[in-house]
Amino acid sequence: MTTWVPAWDAGTGEERARALFDTAFGVAPDGVWSAPGRVNLIGEHTDYNGGLCLPVALAHRTFAAVRRRGDGTARTASAWDASVVTALELASVAPGAVAGWTAYVAGVAWALRERGLPVAGFDVAIDSCVPVGSGLSSSAALSCSVALALDAVNALAQDRAALAADCVRAENEIAGAPTGGMDQAAALRAEPGHALLLDCRDQSVRHVPFDPAAEGLALLVIDTRAEHALVDGQYAARRATCDEAARLLGVATLRELTDAPGDAEHAIVALDDGTPDGELRARRVRHVLTEIARVREFVALLDAGRLRDTGPLLDASHASLRDDYEVSCRELDVAVEAARAAGALGARMTGGGFGGSAIALVEADALVTVADAVAAAFAREGLRAPAFVA
Ligand code: ADP
Ligand code: MG
Secondary structure, three states: OOEEEOOOOHHHHHHHHHHHHHHHHOOOOOEEEEEEEEEEOOOOOOHHHOOEEOEEEEEEEEEEEEEEOOOOEEEEEEHHHOOOOEEEEHHHOOOOOOOOOHHHHHHHHHHHHHOOOOOOOEEEEEEEOOOOOOOOOHHHHHHHHHHHHHHHHOOOOOOHHHHHHHHHHHHHHHOOOOOOOHHHHHHHHOOOOEEEEEEOOOOEEEEEEOOHHHHOEEEEEEEOOOOOOOHHHHHHHHHHHHHHHHHHHOOOOHHHHHOOOOHHHHHHHHHOOOOHHHHHHHHHHHHHHHHHHHHHHHHHHHHOOOHHHOHHHHHHHHHHHHHOOOOOOHHHHHHHHHHHHOOOOEEEEEOOOOOOEEEEEEEHHHHHHHHHHHHHHHHHOOOOOOEEEO
């Protein structure tokens, strides 16, 4: 039996958040705001290197029902555990001061206030159909839905790029979860029918047409449901290696090495000084630089209406993440290999890695066949059953 995780329609999500708000706080909210999860088509581990990435918003969204209060208190409830309402004083929010998921909510209020914006206390009830902890960015869906709500109920009129930056600060500094900015940009700035080409150097975006159905295709999202320890340390280690390489090469970010032809190749050769550290650094940097190049090629194909030809780029991205960046895992490798064997045009892990999700570009009429084949491969390998997000 293959498990599918369906998206709620907007009405359902709103109703659920309203009902939860009523149960938790006994009044009606001022309104309900929402933000989606995302998958990244290509451009992985490039965001914190000032690079390019290409996420698309999922149909799956997180809904935040919010009511502004007159005081400085924030009270939070989530459908996760509807019986628990947490209260805190906004003035006491600081790095390290808030534990659990409430930190994502409090962090947004904190980031807005850090910019001197007048954010009053509030009550918030959260419900969501975004799979949590699956690399589909439920955390940004949460922080961004709250950012839209606080912007509206406090009449702040901030633009979405500024709100995305606030959500990045909320996650990094208050929730203590390192994030490079792609997730928040996708949640707040992506448009239907388009992928979001995000330039992480200056946060500029371009909306690139992306409509698989129009070409008889579909994007299968595979949640491996793998649980791996040590993920945080690995992410921090990759970032540190990239920072160190940039320092050795005398550039602000690795992205600068993709601006002039030949620089990337020279940098990779220069880093490999024959020591194990040098060899490792060169491989990590090779992933980042070739991945940025793949984003450019992928976008060129989309611009030319050639989504069907992007499969090899997806495959190459996966190989680079697996072999050079070493952030894949058995579940992700099984997922992409099984998808390809069942006819996918291309497949790759998406998100940070070490578990989470994979994507496969498939013929629309083969969606269920490929999903079934992936589920069968997981069963054969003795892995926990995956879920499919559609
Ligand atoms: P991802 O963003 O890939 O889903 P993260 O580990 O970055 O994974 O974020 C998951 C965390 O975000 C959860 O542990 C929780 O703290 C918070 N979160 C996400 N969605 C919800 C929700 N609906 N209710 C409460 N907390 C949530
Ligand atoms: Mg996240």
